[in-house]
Amino acid sequence: MTAGPAxxxxxxxxxxxxxxxAEAFTxxxxxxxxxxxxxxxxxxxxxxxxxLSAPVAGLRSLMMQAxxxxxxxxxxxxxxxxxxxxxxxxxxxxxxxxxxxxxRASAARAAARVRAIHEHxxxxxxxxxxxxxxxxxxxxxxxxxxxxxxxxAACALFGTxxxxxxxxxxxxxxxxxxxxxxxxxxxxxxxxxxxxxYLDQVRPVLRRTPAAAESMGYLLRLPGPDEEIAGxxxxxxxxxxxxxxxxxxxxxxxxxxxxxxxVTPQGRTQVRQALGVLDAVFLAEPGVLEARQRLELRxxxxxxx
Amino acid sequence: MTAAGGPAGRRSxxxxxxxxxxxxxxxxRGGARYARGAPRxxxxxxxxxxxxxxxxxxxxxxxxxxxxxxxxxxxxxxxQMASYVDEGLSPAVRRTLGRLTDSVPPMSADxxxxxxxxxxxxxxxxxxxxxxxxxxxxxxxxxxxxxITRDGRAAAVxxxxxxxxxxxxxxxxxxxxxxRMLKITAPAQDVDALLAxxxxxxxxxxxxxxxxxxxxxxxxxxxxxxxxxxPGIIGELSARRVxxxxxxxxxxxxxxxxxxxxxxDLAGETIYRFVFRSLYGAHAFNGDxxxxxxxxxxxxxxxxxxxxxxxxxxxxxxAPLAAMxxxxxxxxxxxxxxxxxxxxxxxxxxxxxxxxAVVEHMALFYDTVRERGPRTMTGEYATAVTRRFFDFRSPLxxxxxxxxxxxxxxxxxxGVFALLGELSATADWRGIAEEIWPFVQGPPCTPMGxxxxxxxxxxxxxxxx
Numbered sequence: 001m002t003a004g005p006a007x008x009x010x011x012x013x014x015x016x017x018x019x020x021x022a023e024a025f026t027x028x029x030x031x032x033x034x035x036x037x038x039x040x041x042x043x044x045x046x047x048x049x050x051x052l053s054a055p056v057a058g059l060r061s062l063m064m065q066a067x068x069x070x071x072x073x074x075x076x077x078x079x080x081x082x083x084x085x086x087x088x089x090x091x092x093x094x095x096x097x098x099x100x101x102x103x104r105a106s107a108a109r110a111a112a113r114v115r116a117i118h119e120h121x122x123x124x125x126x127x128x129x130x131x132x133x134x135x136x137x138x139x140x141x142x143x144x145x146x147x148x149x150x151x152x153a154a155c156a157l158f159g160t161x162x163x164x165x166x167x168x169x170x171x172x173x174x175x176x177x178x179x180x181x182x183x184x185x186x187x188x189x190x191x192x193x194x195x196x197x198y199l200d201q202v203r204p205v206l207r208r209t210p211a212a213a214e215s216m217g218y219l220l221r222l223p224g225p226d227e228e229i230a231g232x233x234x235x236x237x238x239x240x241x242x243x244x245x246x247x248x249x250x251x252x253x254x255x256x257x258x259x260x261x262x263v264t265p266q267g268r269t270q271v272r273q274a275l276g277v278l279d280a281v282f283l284a285e286p287g288v289l290e291a292r293q294r295l296e297l298r299x300x301x302x303x304x305x
Numbered sequence: 306m307t308a309a310g311g312p313a314g315r316r317s318x319x320x321x322x323x324x325x326x327x328x329x330x331x332x333x334r335g336g337a338r339y340a341r342g343a344p345r346x347x348x349x350x351x352x353x354x355x356x357x358x359x360x361x362x363x364x365x366x367x368x369x370x371x372x373x374x375x376x377x378x379x380x381x382x383x384x385q386m387a388s389y390v391d392e393g394l395s396p397a398v399r400r401t402l403g404r405l406t407d408s409v410p411p412m413s414a415d416x417x418x419x420x421x422x423x424x425x426x427x428x429x430x431x432x433x434x435x436x437x438x439x440x441x442x443x444x445x446x447x448x449x450x451x452x453i454t455r456d457g458r459a460a461a462v463x464x465x466x467x468x469x470x471x472x473x474x475x476x477x478x479x480x481x482x483x484x485r486m487l488k489i490t491a492p493a494q495d496v497d498a499l500l501a502x503x504x505x506x507x508x509x510x511x512x513x514x515x516x517x518x519x520x521x522x523x524x525x526x527x528x529x530x531x532x533x534x535x536p537g538i539i540g541e542l543s544a545r546r547v548x549x550x551x552x553x554x555x556x557x558x559x560x561x562x563x564x565x566x567x568x569x570d571l572a573g574e575t576i577y578r579f580v581f582r583s584l585y586g587a588h589a590f591n592g593d594x595x596x597x598x599x600x601x602x603x604x605x606x607x608x609x610x611x612x613x614x615x616x617x618x619x620x621x622x623x624a625p626l627a628a629m630x631x632x633x634x635x636x637x638x639x640x641x642x643x644x645x646x647x648x649x650x651x652x653x654x655x656x657x658x659x660x661x662a663v664v665e666h667m668a669l670f671y672d673t674v675r676e677r678g679p680r681t682m683t684g685e686y687a688t689a690v691t692r693r694f695f696d697f698r699s700p701l702x703x704x705x706x707x708x709x710x711x712x713x714x715x716x717x718x719x720g721v722f723a724l725l726g727e728l729s730a731t732a733d734w735r736g737i738a739e740e741i742w743p744f745v746q747g748p749p750c751t752p753m754g755x756x757x758x759x760x761x762x763x764x765x766x767x768x769x770x
Contacts, residue, residue: 270479274482
C-alpha cells in the first residue's frame, strides 16, 4: 500500500470543491451565445449533462480512466493535481461544460487550450516501460469513451434513464468532443454497440497500476472540511463504485455498498437523495441558479420551435 | 445517553457547532459568521419575482418532482424549521435555503387548474365565478391564486404542488441522511427530537385542511378585534391540497419603512399583542412570523396570513412558561424562576450552576418586560437575544435544553423581536404584557389596549340579540 497524502496537507483539499465547480459551471454557460454550439438545447447531451446523476458519472469516469496505465501515468507524472484536487477536477468539469454549453468559438478555444497543454505531457510509464503522449489519439479516445460510458451508466442506475435510441444519439453526439481534442472521427464510437465493441477491445490493456490505486484511494477519501459533507461524498463515491463494470470493481478490489449490488429501488432512492442534497448546496452558489435558468429557457425555446 | 464531559477526545458541543458551521462554508463564499449582525428579514420582492417567472413554470408532476423531489422539498422545510431552532446556521444556510426557495418556479396555469379540479371535483372556472390563472404569490409548497367565489367573495386560493406530498414523505423516510443534514443546520440541538419535530410539522403542513382549521381558529378567536384581522376560511372550497380564504390586501412589510414612526409603533404593538395574546389567551402560537405574512392597513390594523405552522399548547405546557415570566418579572423570585425552568425542562435539575448565573443568563430574554415605561425594540436587542440563545460558552450551555414542545417558541426570540426591531417599534411592552399576563390582568395601558379591552368585554358577554 502506498502511503496516503501527509495528514494536513490536503486538509483543505475539498474545501473549495463545490465553489470551484460552481464557478466553472457558471462561467461555461454563456449569457449571450453566438450560436448553439456543438450540441444545442435540443440535444441529448444537454439533458444528460443536467441529470442529477452527473456527479456519479464524473467520479465513475475518473475511476475508469485511471485504469489505463498510460493515461494514468500522464496524470500521475505531469499533473500536480494532489496539490489542488478541487482546482484540477473543477477545471476538467469546466472544460466539459464549456464544450457542451458554449458557442462554437468558445468550445473551440477551450479545446485548443487543452490540446496545447497535452503537447507537453509525454514520457515513459514506469510500470509498462511504454512511452506515452497525452496527445495520442488512442489515449484521448479511451478518456472520451470512459466518460460517455460513465454518463450512460450513471443515468441508467441513478438518473433519468434514457431510451435506447436516445442513448445511441448521445454516443453519436458526443463524438465531436473527442474530435475537438484531436481524435480522428472515423475511430470514434457513434452508437452504444460501437462503444461496447470499443470497450471490449481496449479491455486487455486496462489494469490498476499502483498510481491508479493511490490516486483513487485519495479521491475516495478526499479530505473534506467536514464530516457531514464527507458523508455525502462517501455516498456518491459508493454509487460510482456500484456503477462500475464488475471487472473494474474487481481490479480495484472494491465492493459496492449494501443495497447497490445490484442496485435495489431503495438503494437508488437513497443515492438520489444524497445527490439531491449535494445539488441543493451547489444550487446555492452564486450564479448557478441563473445559469440553469438560462439553459432551461433555451431548452424550452428549442422545444417550442 | 452520555452526558457532556465524557472521556477525553469526546468533542464538546461548542466544537461540534464550529464543525457544523465549517460545513456550511461550503455553501457560502465568505464563510458563515456565527450570529453576525441582526437576523436579516429577507425581502420578499426578489424571491417572488424569481419564483413567479412564468417562462420557467412547472408544467407537469414530473417537473415538480425534479424540482422539489430528492430531498429538496424536505430541505426547504428543514430550513424553515431550522431558522427558528438555531440562529447559529445563519447566513450560509439561510442563503442556501433561500436560494432553494427561489429555485422553485410556479406551476403553469394548466397544472394549477388540474390540482384544483382534482381536489374540488371541478375545474377552477366552474368552482369559482372568476379564477385568475396567474399566481399572485409563492407559498413554500404551493402558490396563491386570486378568485371570486360564486357568492361574490374575493378569495385567496392556495394550491399545493402535485406530487409534493408523496416525494416529501418518501424523503422523510431517509432518516440517516436527515440526521446528517440536521447536524449541519442545527448543530446544537438534539437531533432526534428535531427530526421527530420536523416529520410532524412537515406531515401536518402537507395537509392544508389542518392549516385551514388553524386559520379558522385564529379568525374566530380574533373576530371583531379592533386591530387584529385574520381572514376566514371558505371551507367548502378547501381540501387537502387547496385552501381558500377571504382575500385580504394591504401594505407589505417592506413598505412600512416609509411610514411615520407612530404608525410603525402601532403596527409593532399589534404584532406584539397578537403573539402574546395568542399564546397566553388561546394557548396557540403561529410559528411563522415571516415578514411576508403580514399586511398593514394603518392605525395599527394588521392582517395576519399563513397559519401553516401553528402549535397549540396544553395547559400543562403553558403553566411553566407563565410561571417563569411571573417569578422573574413580577415576584422577582430567582429560586422559583429556576424551579419553573427545571419543571419546563429548560434546565437540567440540580445543574451545578448558581441561580444568580441562571438568572443573569435568562434575564435578557425578559429584558423588555421587566420594567414599565416606553422602550424601543432594536435590531441590536434582537441580535443580543439571539447571541445569548446560542451562547454555547455560557456556563449554562451544558445544562440547558429545549424540550420538543417548546422548540417553536424560539420564533418569538428569533423572529418576532427581529421584526419589531426592524420597525424600531416603541411601546410600554411591560404594560402591554401586564394586560395579557393571566397572573396580572393589568388595566389597559394604551388606546389600543382600551379598544382591546372593549372587544374582550363584548366577547365575554353572551350574545343576547
